[in-house]
Amino acid sequence: MKPADQVEIWEAILADPLDWLPSSVTIPPPSQVEEYFSYVYGDDDMEINKFAQEPEDGQCHQQYLGEFILNKNGRCAPQGPRKRRIFPSESRGKKLHSRKNNEHWTREEVKKLIRGVRRYGEGRWTKVKRHYFSSSVRKPTHLKDKWRNIRRACGVPCRSKRKEKAQKTMFRPLDSKSVKEIRRLAKKHNVK
DNA sequence: CTAGGGGTAGTT
DNA sequence: AACTACCCCTAG
Numbered sequence: 001m002k003p004a005d006q007v008e009i010w011e012a013i014l015a016d017p018l019d020w021l022p023s024s025v026t027i028p029p030p031s032q033v034e035e036y037f038s039y040v041y042g043d044d045d046m047e048i049n050k051f052a053q054e055p056e057d058g059q060c061h062q063q064y065l066g067e068f069i070l071n072k073n074g075r076c077a078p079q080g081p082r083k084r085r086i087f088p089s090e091s092r093g094k095k096l097h098s099r100k101n102n103e104h105w106t107r108e109e110v111k112k113l114i115r116g117v118r119r120y121g122e123g124r125w126t127k128v129k130r131h132y133f134s135s136s137v138r139k140p141t142h143l144k145d146k147w148r149n150i151r152r153a154c155g156v157p158c159r160s161k162r163k164e165k166a167q168k169t170m171f172r173p174l175d176s177k178s179v180k181e182i183r184r185l186a187k188k189h190n191v192k
Numbered sequence: 193c194t195a196g197g198g199g200t201a202g203t204t
Numbered sequence: 205a206a207c208t209a210c211c212c213c214t215a216g
Binding site: 104 | 194196203204
């Protein structure tokens with residue numbers, strides 16, 4: 001890859017870290033990936049898995065990025081579907097239905113959720129669903145639950161009476177720009 | 193319909 | 205133990 005091409009690609013990433021590279025595009029080797037992530041996450045927050053070997057052709061493809069990311073505790077973010085067992089079972093007289101979907105949220109989905117909240121505000125889950133997840137398996141309730149998880153993971157103070165322990169780590173880390181945006185949106189809602 | 197409490201099961 | 209996704213229930 002020529003240097004000029006690399007500059008172009010990195011500028012695009014830095015402009016919006018949520019926009020991952022197009023899948024067809026190749027990216028520079030781990031040394032530069034590390035440089036990028038230390039810029040985005042800060043040196044203390046993230047650590048690039050240095051043993052990640054460079055592929056034969058000397059370039060890393062997009063899907064390798066996730067594998068490079070380790071959090072502080074050295075825990076790797078879970079990849080792919082969660083492979084939950086299909087059941088129905090019963091517990092204390094309550095019927096538990098089989099899960100229709102159990103996939104981890106992708107960065108793209110989180111990004112769409114952020115955009116939805118930015119446009120409609122927290123709590124307009126059916127609107128967000130219609131405009132951003134119309135063909136998705138995610139239901140309005142899922143969006144609500146996910147936003148709750150996201151708020152917690154981004155350190156937004158909980159507004160409910162019941163005390164919730166502050167979350168320590170994120171298994172699936174977000175970039176700092178998204179975290180800031182989430183906090184901003186949550187704060188805005190609280191003021192109103 | 194939503195908020196928020198509670199729960200289950202899968203993961204690291 | 206902690207995090208995540210999904211589910212259930214109830215009050216408003």
